[in-house]
Amino acid sequence: MKTFGEHELRTQFIHVGERKIHVVENPDGTFTYRRDDIKVKLLGGRHLWVLPAPAEGYGVKFLMVKLEERLAVPPGETVHGYLSAPVDVIVKAGNAPIDRFIVGREKYALYGEHAIGVIARYHVSCFHEKEPDSLGVIKLAVRNPTKEWKLVERVVIPIRNSVMFYSDEKAYYPLIILTTKEPYEVNNTGNPPDGRLKATHRAEPLPNFRMRWWP
Amino acid sequence: VNTTATLPIPFVPGITLESLLKALLTVVILAFLGEVTKKAIIRASKETDLTWILNEDTAELIFRLFVLGGIIGALYALGVMKYTLGPTTIGNLAFAVGFFYISYLIAKKSKDYLLQTKRGPEDIIKAKIFYYLFVTVTFFLALSFAGVMGELGALLAAAGITGIVLGFSSRTVVANFISGIFMYFDKPLQIGDAVQVGDVQGVVEDIRILSTRIRTWDGTLVRIPNEMLFNSNIVNLQRYPVRRVDVSVGIAYAEDAERAIEAILKTLDEMPLVLAEPEPKVYVENLGDSSVVLRVWAWAPSERWFDVRTEVVRRIKEALDREGIEIPFPQRVNWFANELRVKLEDE
Numbered sequence: 001m002k003t004f005g006e007h008e009l010r011t012q013f014i015h016v017g018e019r020k021i022h023v024v025e026n027p028d029g030t031f032t033y034r035r036d037d038i039k040v041k042l043l044g045g046r047h048l049w050v051l052p053a054p055a056e057g058y059g060v061k062f063l064m065v066k067l068e069e070r071l072a073v074p075p076g077e078t079v080h081g082y083l084s085a086p087v088d089v090i091v092k093a094g095n096a097p098i099d100r101f102i103v104g105r106e107k108y109a110l111y112g113e114h115a116i117g118v119i120a121r122y123h124v125s126c127f128h129e130k131e132p133d134s135l136g137v138i139k140l141a142v143r144n145p146t147k148e149w150k151l152v153e154r155v156v157i158p159i160r161n162s163v164m165f166y167s168d169e170k171a172y173y174p175l176i177i178l179t180t181k182e183p184y185e186v187n188n189t190g191n192p193p194d195g196r197l198k199a200t201h202r203a204e205p206l207p208n209f210r211m212r213w214w215p
Numbered sequence: 216v217n218t219t220a221t222l223p224i225p226f227v228p229g230i231t232l233e234s235l236l237k238a239l240l241t242v243v244i245l246a247f248l249g250e251v252t253k254k255a256i257i258r259a260s261k262e263t264d265l266t267w268i269l270n271e272d273t274a275e276l277i278f279r280l281f282v283l284g285g286i287i288g289a290l291y292a293l294g295v296m297k298y299t300l301g302p303t304t305i306g307n308l309a310f311a312v313g314f315f316y317i318s319y320l321i322a323k324k325s326k327d328y329l330l331q332t333k334r335g336p337e338d339i340i341k342a343k344i345f346y347y348l349f350v351t352v353t354f355f356l357a358l359s360f361a362g363v364m365g366e367l368g369a370l371l372a373a374a375g376i377t378g379i380v381l382g383f384s385s386r387t388v389v390a391n392f393i394s395g396i397f398m399y400f401d402k403p404l405q406i407g408d409a410v411q412v413g414d415v416q417g418v419v420e421d422i423r424i425l426s427t428r429i430r431t432w433d434g435t436l437v438r439i440p441n442e443m444l445f446n447s448n449i450v451n452l453q454r455y456p457v458r459r460v461d462v463s464v465g466i467a468y469a470e471d472a473e474r475a476i477e478a479i480l481k482t483l484d485e486m487p488l489v490l491a492e493p494e495p496k497v498y499v500e501n502l503g504d505s506s507v508v509l510r511v512w513a514w515a516p517s518e519r520w521f522d523v524r525t526e527v528v529r530r531i532k533e534a535l536d537r538e539g540i541e542i543p544f545p546q547r548v549n550w551f552a553n554e555l556r557v558k559l560e561d562e
Contacts, residue, residue: 057487058519106487110457110514114493117456119516122491 003135003199004166007048010028014050016089017103017135022135033091033098040098042148048093051200052136052171054159055086055121057106060161062120062209063173064111065138067127073144073180080141083125084134087164087171103135111156120156138173139193142180150180158188158209165197172197184211230293238289249281272327276320283313291311303362311361319511320354340407340422347424387442391425396447398422403449411450412439447487453517460513460524464531465506467541472499472507475540482534483513488523490514505545 001018007023009031014021022034026041033040033048042048055063066085073079086106091099109122131137138157144150155178165172173193177187190203256274287309290296296306322345329342358364404410408419410429417431427444429437441449452458466475476497483495493514500510511531515523535542 044404060240108488108516109490111492114457115455119456171355 002168003049004052004171005046005168007050009042009048011204012138014048016050019089019101019103021050021091033093035091035099035101038099038101040093042093042098045093048091051089051090052164052166052198053100054162054173055088055102055123055136056159056166057088057108057121060108060119060121061158062111062118063157063159064109064120064122064154065157066109066122066124066154067152068124069126071127071142072151073142075149075154076184078141078143080139082128082131082181083138083140084123084128085125085136085138085173086121086123087109087136108149116141121159122166132187134170136171136173137193139175141175141177143177144180152178152180155186156209156211157186161204162188162202163190163203165192165194167197174203185209186211234293237292240283241288241292242282245281245285249285252281253278265451265501272324276317276324279320280317283316287313301363307362314360315353315357318357319350322349322353325349328436337405343424360403361459387440388425390442391440394441395422395424398427398441398445404451408454409452411452412444412447415439416452438477451519456517457493457514458520459514460511460520460527462511462513462524462528462531464509464511464535465503465542466509466535467543468507470507470540472509474538475509475535478534478538478540479509479511479531482530483511483527486513486523486526486530488515488519490516490528504547506543 001015004015007014009023009025011025012023014023019035024032024034026032030044031042033042065085067083071079086102086104088102090097095180105123107122108119110117111120112118124151125138127140131168138155140155142152155176157173157176159173163174165174173188174190175189175191175193177189179185179187186209188209192199253274255276256269256465257271260269260271260274280285287296290309291391293305296304296309297307300308326346329345330339355364396403404419404427406419406422409417410419412429415429415437417429417437420428420430420436422428424441426438426440429439433439464475464479475544476499479497480495483489483497484491489495490513495511495513497509497511499507501508511527513523513527532542
């Protein structure tokens with residue numbers, strides 16, 4: 001069943017994770033968009049866009065994915081894997097966003113110290129070798145350029161204004177590269193994890209993020 | 216021979232018709248030039264991106280500059296400027312007034328410009344400090360141009376007693392001013408911070424040179440003199456990114472405390488804005504008179520603290536009700552030293 005992308009305006013349900021969007025055609029030929037208590041009357045147009053958005057939630061800049069099991073990365077090696085990830089969903093009529101909502105569990109955490117930390121969206125994930133069966137996915141490459149084994153317990157990703165990619169059923173964050181030289185550095189590359197995916201908008205480079213508190 | 220040129224004006228000694236015409240012409244020409252320049256600037260402002268300098272305010276400022284120049288020129292033409300007024304001339308006074316007026320307009324415009332481009336709390340204070348410094352310096356420069364600085368000093372010295380009286384009466388003003396400057400460097404609070412000062416709690420609306428204004432939660436404005444603020448304990452409620460919600464819950468002695476703790480932790484885990492890290496804590500705090508008191512610590516984003524607190528209390532009540540865990544009323548068990556005899560009377 002198609003979740004993300006362009007949806008023709010007709011009476012239908014669109015399922016996004018556990019959430020449900022209802023589009024209803026009115027007798028006068030217009031359409032009404034409904035989701036929970038949100039109602040928008042669409043006076044024209046033929047399509048509706050349901051797109052993934054970074055999990056900014058109430059307005060945070062970072063996503064912190066805590067690994068269920070810590071990773072020990074051998075010196076000089078690069079390991080590739082996948083993480084499950086929360087996503088927000090944005091619904092557009094033409095270019096205008098008419099709704100934005102959170103899919104799945106919403107949780108936040110403090111990344112860093114009480115006095116100078118930042119609030120980040122929080123998610124716990126395993127490090128999967130294959131793509132997990134979750135709505136949101138992060139493809140992660142962990143590079144260890146040092147001569148020592150390195151431990152990775154969490155990945156903190158800058159997500160504000162990040163491009164997202166999508167297939168019909170799933171949402172993907174750009175390829176994330178974690179380099180374990182100290183301090184650990186996270187690069188939201190802005191590149192698609194898979195060349196067949198569509199982008200939500202043209203990617204603009206995000207600055208590398210140095211994890212001040214690691215691993 | 217043009218006899219009209221030296222024709223004296225009746226009742227105005229020393230002013231001729233020629234000088235009057237010159238004065239009028241000077242004002243009219245400079246006002247006209249000012250108007251033309253003003254219109255040119257306004258026209259240019261509509262075709263440029265440099266609107267921070269080319270705008271209606273600047274045009275008005277330039278127009279006033281021309282008019283002021285015209286008036287001073289006219290007074291010179293009339294010969295009024297050479298008249299002495301105490302230790303100085305009217306010319307010096309007029310120049311000083313004009314200089315201070317233009318400087319004031321420039322200072323005001325610069326402050327507005329700084330506030331337009333940068334709206335951070337620090338920028339607001341910097342802009343104000345710049346404004347007051349600029350106006351103060353130009354005020355003394357204007358006094359110097361007016362040629363009254365020396366006399367002003369002598370006057371102040373002569374008015375020693377008045378000075379002392381003034382000094383005492385302005386002590387509070389000076390103290391507030393100095394406290395305002397100290398607070399700028401100490402930074403105990405900034406505009407937009409949620410603070411508590413004594414009994415007053417609210418959001419800092421403005422930090423002025425003599426006082427600070429706080430908008431309380433119930434929508435009233437409280438003005439606190441800076442000296443008082445500087446000497447108070449200031450509690451900044453949102454300085455750090457996270458703030459802890461503390462709640463005490465009493466459960467009946469008959470209930471299983473461990474089960475209650477688990478139910479509360481599960482509830483906190485379900486609340487998005489109760490942070491996963493730092494982890495919430497629930498522990499038995501006290502064995503009270505009527506209940507076993509559990510203490511709940513839950514961290515929340517500082518700006519959402521109030522919402523989280525109210526939600527935590529509500530949800531804990533719901534969770535304990537759902538689990539059938541009793542939150543007891545205060546109760547007392549009375550023991551009697553001797554056997555209690557109850558007498559029943561027939562009606």
